[in-house]
Amino acid sequence: xxxxxxxxxxxxxxxxxxxxxxxxxxxxxxxxxxxxxxxxxxxxxxxxxxxxxxxxxxxxxxxxxxxxxxxxxxxxxxxxxxxxxxxxxxxxxxxxxxxxxxxxxxxxxxxxxxxxxxxxxxxxxxxxxxxxxxxxxxxxxxxxxxxxxxxxxxxxxxxxxxxxxxxxxxxxxxxxxxxxxxxxxxxxxxxxxxxxxxxxxxxxxxxxxxxxxxxxxxxxxxxxxxxxxxxxxxxxxxxxxxxxxxxxxxxxxxxxxxxxxxxxxxxxx
Ligand SMILES: [Zn+2]
Numbered sequence: 001x002x003x004x005x006x007x008x009x010x011x012x013x014x015x016x017x018x019x020x021x022x023x024x025x026x027x028x029x030x031x032x033x034x035x036x037x038x039x040x041x042x043x044x045x046x047x048x049x050x051x052x053x054x055x056x057x058x059x060x061x062x063x064x065x066x067x068x069x070x071x072x073x074x075x076x077x078x079x080x081x082x083x084x085x086x087x088x089x090x091x092x093x094x095x096x097x098x099x100x101x102x103x104x105x106x107x108x109x110x111x112x113x114x115x116x117x118x119x120x121x122x123x124x125x126x127x128x129x130x131x132x133x134x135x136x137x138x139x140x141x142x143x144x145x146x147x148x149x150x151x152x153x154x155x156x157x158x159x160x161x162x163x164x165x166x167x168x169x170x171x172x173x174x175x176x177x178x179x180x181x182x183x184x185x186x187x188x189x190x191x192x193x194x195x196x197x198x199x200x201x202x203x204x205x206x207x208x209x210x211x212x213x214x215x216x217x218x219x220x221x222x223x224x225x226x227x228x229x230x231x232x233x234x235x236x237x238x239x240x241x242x243x244x245x246x247x248x249x250x251x252x253x254x255x256x257x258x259x260x261x262x263x264x265x266x267x268x269x
Contacts, residue, residue, distance in 0.1 A: 004167025060166030081115025
């Protein structure tokens with residue numbers, strides 16, 4: 001599932017190929033599960049055809065296409081959504097196709113169909129509840145402290161909450177907690193100042209490491225590769241009988257909100 005590093009590398013990959021192009025055609029695949037959120041197909045198409053893509057932005061796990069009309073096309077890939085350019089082999093169900101003025105096609109495909117598209121005039125209703133961006137210069141220790149303050153919930157659940165911090169999903173939450181040596185079920189308000197500082201460093205190190213890994217290891221088409229299984233962007237092998245890379249202890253698992261957490265019972269107290 002794409003989290004901040006994956007979505008950010010997709011943004012960096014697509015922007016130079018799409019910026020400056022006009023959208024010539026929009027096709028939405030017929031499906032029982034709608035891909036458009038809060039807008040009907042005719043209004044969506046009308047708002048996009050003829051618009052020029054000025055640039056691509058990102059907020060949390062959302063990709064934002066800035067248009068010269070002032071509107072924004074927003075994409076959330078959720079579990080299995082993909083944005084495929086031109087001849088890239090089709091993966092999953094075709095959900096929408098955007099044809100640009102130079103003939104480039106951008107297809108939105110999705111195996112599980114949780115991904116969604118929006119066309120909005122204002123970012124406010126969608127983004128005003130999203131927490132700070134953990135990789136920006138401005139993400140200081142006190143922002144993490146504020147996110148955890150007075151939260152009795154497990155620290156894992158708090159850092160997964162997009163309203164507290166943007167862009168962290170199940171995998172990188174586990175990675176960051178392992179780096180920081182913090183057990184995922186520890187109540188957020190019981191994290192010490194030293195642990196908080198370690199977690200702040202760990203979140204940034206985890207996301208930065210993943211970003212650099214993805215850039216260095218593109219797929220066969222030179223595009224960002226979305227992780228489906230364990231690779232070296234992660235420290236914790238997410239499989240049965242996997243061992244802690246630091247101490248060799250068997251990793252333990254625990255469910256939080258239906259998602260499996262991996263952690264080291266020895267290193268994460
Ligand atoms: Zn360990």
